[in-house]
Amino acid sequence: xxFETLLPxxxxxxxxxxxxxxxxxxxxxxxxxxxxxxxxxxxxxVGPHGLLQPIADxxxxxxxxxxxxxxxxxxxxxxxxxxxxxxxxGSFAVIPISATLRIADLNIGLLLISALAAVGVFGIILGGxxxxxxxxxxxxxxxxxxxxxxxxxxxxxxxxxVMLSGTLSMQGIVEAQFNQRxxxxxxxxxxxxxxxFIFLIAAVAEVNRAPFxxxxxxxxxxxxxxxxxxxxxxxxxxxxxxxxxxxxxAVAATVFFGGWLRPFANIEWLAYPMxxxxxxxxxxxxAWGCARMKLFPFTALLGISGLVFLIPAVATxxxxxxxxxxxxxxVFYVLIWFRASWPRLRYDQLMDLGWKRLIPLALGALLANxxxxxx
Amino acid sequence: MTNxxxxxxxxxxxxxxxxxxxxxxxxxxxxxxxxxKAVECVIGYLHRGVEKIGENRTYMQFAPYxxxxxYISAVSNGLGYCLAVEQLIGAEAPPRAQIVRxxxxxxxxxxxxxxxxxxxxxxxxxxxxxxYTMREREEVLKIFENYCGARLTTxxxxxxxxxxxxxxxxxxxxxxxxxxxxxxxxxxxxxxxKNPIWVERLKGVGILTxxxxxxxxxSGPMLRAAxxxxxxxxxxxxxxxxxxxxxxxxxxxxxxxxxxxxRIEEMRQSLRIIDQALExxxxxxxxxxxxxVLKPAPGxxxxxxxxxxxxxxxxxxxxxxxxxxxxxxxxPSFVNLASLEKMAVGALVAxxxxxxxxxxxxLGEVDR
Amino acid sequence: MPTTxxxxxxxxxxxVLFAAVVAASxxxxxxxxxxxxxxxxxDSPYESGMKPVGSARERFSVKFYLVAMLFILFDIEAVFLYxxxxxxxxxxIFGFIEMVLFMILVLSGFYFVWKKGALxxxxxxxRKAKDS
Numbered sequence: 001x002x003f004e005t006l007l008p009x010x011x012x013x014x015x016x017x018x019x020x021x022x023x024x025x026x027x028x029x030x031x032x033x034x035x036x037x038x039x040x041x042x043x044x045x046v047g048p049h050g051l052l053q054p055i056a057d058x059x060x061x062x063x064x065x066x067x068x069x070x071x072x073x074x075x076x077x078x079x080x081x082x083x084x085x086x087x088x089x090g091s092f093a094v095i096p097i098s099a100t101l102r103i104a105d106l107n108i109g110l111l112l113i114s115a116l117a118a119v120g121v122f123g124i125i126l127g128g129x130x131x132x133x134x135x136x137x138x139x140x141x142x143x144x145x146x147x148x149x150x151x152x153x154x155x156x157x158x159x160x161x162v163m164l165s166g167t168l169s170m171q172g173i174v175e176a177q178f179n180q181r182x183x184x185x186x187x188x189x190x191x192x193x194x195x196x197f198i199f200l201i202a203a204v205a206e207v208n209r210a211p212f213x214x215x216x217x218x219x220x221x222x223x224x225x226x227x228x229x230x231x232x233x234x235x236x237x238x239x240x241x242x243x244x245x246x247x248x249x250a251v252a253a254t255v256f257f258g259g260w261l262r263p264f265a266n267i268e269w270l271a272y273p274m275x276x277x278x279x280x281x282x283x284x285x286x287a288w289g290c291a292r293m294k295l296f297p298f299t300a301l302l303g304i305s306g307l308v309f310l311i312p313a314v315a316t317x318x319x320x321x322x323x324x325x326x327x328x329x330x331v332f333y334v335l336i337w338f339r340a341s342w343p344r345l346r347y348d349q350l351m352d353l354g355w356k357r358l359i360p361l362a363l364g365a366l367l368a369n370x371x372x373x374x375x
Numbered sequence: 376m377t378n379x380x381x382x383x384x385x386x387x388x389x390x391x392x393x394x395x396x397x398x399x400x401x402x403x404x405x406x407x408x409x410x411x412k413a414v415e416c417v418i419g420y421l422h423r424g425v426e427k428i429g430e431n432r433t434y435m436q437f438a439p440y441x442x443x444x445x446y447i448s449a450v451s452n453g454l455g456y457c458l459a460v461e462q463l464i465g466a467e468a469p470p471r472a473q474i475v476r477x478x479x480x481x482x483x484x485x486x487x488x489x490x491x492x493x494x495x496x497x498x499x500x501x502x503x504x505x506x507y508t509m510r511e512r513e514e515v516l517k518i519f520e521n522y523c524g525a526r527l528t529t530x531x532x533x534x535x536x537x538x539x540x541x542x543x544x545x546x547x548x549x550x551x552x553x554x555x556x557x558x559x560x561x562x563x564x565x566x567x568x569k570n571p572i573w574v575e576r577l578k579g580v581g582i583l584t585x586x587x588x589x590x591x592x593x594s595g596p597m598l599r600a601a602x603x604x605x606x607x608x609x610x611x612x613x614x615x616x617x618x619x620x621x622x623x624x625x626x627x628x629x630x631x632x633x634x635x636x637x638r639i640e641e642m643r644q645s646l647r648i649i650d651q652a653l654e655x656x657x658x659x660x661x662x663x664x665x666x667x668v669l670k671p672a673p674g675x676x677x678x679x680x681x682x683x684x685x686x687x688x689x690x691x692x693x694x695x696x697x698x699x700x701x702x703x704x705x706x707p708s709f710v711n712l713a714s715l716e717k718m719a720v721g722a723l724v725a726x727x728x729x730x731x732x733x734x735x736x737x738l739g740e741v742d743r
Numbered sequence: 744m745p746t747t748x749x750x751x752x753x754x755x756x757x758x759v760l761f762a763a764v765v766a767a768s769x770x771x772x773x774x775x776x777x778x779x780x781x782x783x784x785x786d787s788p789y790e791s792g793m794k795p796v797g798s799a800r801e802r803f804s805v806k807f808y809l810v811a812m813l814f815i816l817f818d819i820e821a822v823f824l825y826x827x828x829x830x831x832x833x834x835x836i837f838g839f840i841e842m843v844l845f846m847i848l849v850l851s852g853f854y855f856v857w858k859k860g861a862l863x864x865x866x867x868x869x870r871k872a873k874d875s
Contacts, residue, residue: 008754016761038506070786089762093755104754133788148814155821162828219395219498232773344500346725355862388793
């Protein structure tokens with residue numbers, strides 16, 4: 001057993017154990033950014049600037065009563081959130097964080113992700129149906145309808161990526177972007193921008209985010225499919241939802257933004273500026289921001305990591321994960337931006353958008369990309 | 376394509392504990408899929424017997440109670456009540472008091488419309504608007520607080536005029552608010568008016584034509600969104616509204632989107648009134664000569680004003696005693712809410728939320 | 744490097760198992776630490792504070808059962824496109840024309856269902872303002 005063979009299992013373990021906490025902090029980050037959009041502060045009470053809020057939330061959830069409505073289908077009621085979580089985590093396995101850091105490099109990576117996403121919706125449908133509550137049922141049906149309408153467009157927009165890369169492996173897609181010296185976002189003379197646009201809309205709908213958060217539209221159907229869930233069972237749904245958001249951001253970053261590649265990965269002399277100076281500058285900037293918020297331990301931590309990044313060997317080793325997570329964060333920020341700006345679509349408008357706009361558009365983009373690619 | 380399978384309809388309780396029924400309104404929806412087949416409105420969860428209380432209090436004592444009906448626009452409630460009692464006893468507020476009343480009523484109209492805009496945008500999933508509107512509403516409430524100490528249930532006026540002289544900083548505060556708010560209104564419009572999803576969600580939703588509005592006795596912005604130019608401030612001017620230069624916005628879409636636009640435009644017009652009123656606050660007394668103990672001659676009076684939500688009327692019968700013999704309120708929310716069924720049947724669940732939002736109800740006023 | 748399929752997929756399985764274990768233990772912790780205080784009102788499904796009318800298990804009108812079938816067709820079409828997309832540069836113009844033919848067939852089917860009204864969600868649209 002060498003370190004290389006153990007690495008995937010180690011990563012799987014770290015992912016599975018860390019992500020409940022990471023999810024908590026994703027929620028905090030979302031609340032903070034949303035608060036910034038809305039001219040308020042967000043969580044400020046637990047810890048400095050609300051930094052301990054996720055831990056308090058987790059403790060609260062553990063201490064909550066776990067209620068099961070009477071007449072619920074107990075087995076499915078218990079199973080559904082687990083199903084959501086497990087399928088969401090499964091997709092982690094194929095996402096490459098650097099050339100070596102990945103759990104599995106499957107030759108059907110992209111397909112596995114869409115397949116698992118499709119299975120994941122069963123968590124929503126079964127949870128909503130088994131609760132024996134009207135609101136949950138409405139949420140579950142909305143979830144099903146939504147999946148149906150956007151899965152196709154999502155799949156079609158990813159086909160254009162596959163046409164460029166010639167492989168379904170996530171690692172292969174990143175390598176193809178390196179070899180072709182271009183992020184696929186700008187591929188085919190900019191035509192891929194259209195594909196990215198379709199992908200982004202379909203992806204937001206796929207993970208039930210605003211403005212497509214119909215299955216849990218609280219002003220209409222209270223909490224939708226998880227109305228009856230409480231305590232950590234409910235938290236599992238949140239865990240699955242944020243994991244899915246992370247996955248979809250990671251897929252966007254990988255297939256359209258060059259994954260863990262640094263920008264201009266083929267230009268040799270940019271290696272040190274992009275691998276070391278840029279990350280270090282960003283970390284110093286964050287350190288300065290923390291200093292302004294009087295979070296001095298973080299200032300020290302970020303400042304030191306910035307200095308460490310300036311060491312060439314460290315920069316080479318860490319720049320790939322750095323760029324990957326930076327790109328993922330950028331897409332995540334855009335999703336929050338959507339949520340802050342847009343009202344929610346109505347059920348029939350959602351279906352219309354999916355079937356009558358996105359699918360024809362995706363097919364058109366596919367054909368156009370195929371023709372350009374042939375030339 | 377028709378549905379050949381037999382399906383049963385779902386009976387869904389929406390409210391009284393529901394995020395978007397604005398308090399304790401209960402709707403019993405009969406659903407076919409998500410389409411509403413029938414809707415039954417159940418009210419009364421917030422009934423406090425305000426009218427009956429009125430019969431057991433003196434005219435002065437009852438005045439603070441009216442603030443608790445439409446608690447979002449307490450000033451308008453108070454204004455209507457004071458005007459009604461003043462007409463009953465044959466008194467009239469002095470000019471200074473009248474202008475100050477108009478100022479407060481229009482500030483209150485803005486506050487009420489702001490709360491409406493924020494909450495109904497939240498109902499449609501646009502949560503950001505809520506925080507912006509609340510921020511501006513806060514400025515109005517601060518002016519109220521500095522004037523009379525209360526923010527929500529202000530009880531700002533007295534029968535015959537005003538209790539307090541204007542506070543020293545009132546003019547500066549109000550001017551600053553007016554300046555700031557003009558820009559903020561444009562900001563809201565930037566956020567919502569042309570937002571494609573916002574338009575999609577509201578256009579053609581909850582149509583109530585002018586004829587239907589009249590037959591349901593609907594008043595206020597809903598009526599004006601259906602193309603009827605009827606605003607009591609112009610039609611039957613009270614408290615000196617005739618001196619002001621302002622317009623009544625009228626649109627013809629009769630749908631939720633036009634109701635939204637009407638309310639935005641009304642806020643602009645309110646600012647015009649406020650700006651003019653600030654220029655011409657006369658000096659002089661703030662209270663008319665009103666006896667300490669009110670004992671109106673037997674008779675009856677109906678006085679109505681244009682509250683933010685529509686026509687707010689007070690019908691008071693006096694039998695010559697210390698208490699009203701009968702006190703009846705015509706609450707705009709209650710009357711407007713009656714039209715919900717007409718608009719909601721055939722719509723989707725999400726539309727029902729939008730429709731309740733754009734009727735602009737306050738359950739405190741519906742149930743009284 | 745892993746060579747066989749079972750070796751390739753084993754880490755994915757491990758990831759899924761880890762996730763299941765973590766999720767189950769979180770629920771277990773909740774069950775262990777959470778308090779229990781049941782009563783009939785708490786056990787009834789939430790319906791805005793009222794007693795639910797009827798069961799939520801009735802046969803409920805789902806307008807999209809037809810679309811669900813269409814979805815299967817189109818999803819399979821999308822899956823067909825993947826293998827083609829992987830090798831479409833090697834296949835050259837022949838494969839391209841084949842796939843265009845396939846897509847024209849699918850698109851004409853799509854056009855048919857669209858015109859047939861299977862994608863119309865607002866079957867009885869909202870009334871329009873008459874006197875405007």
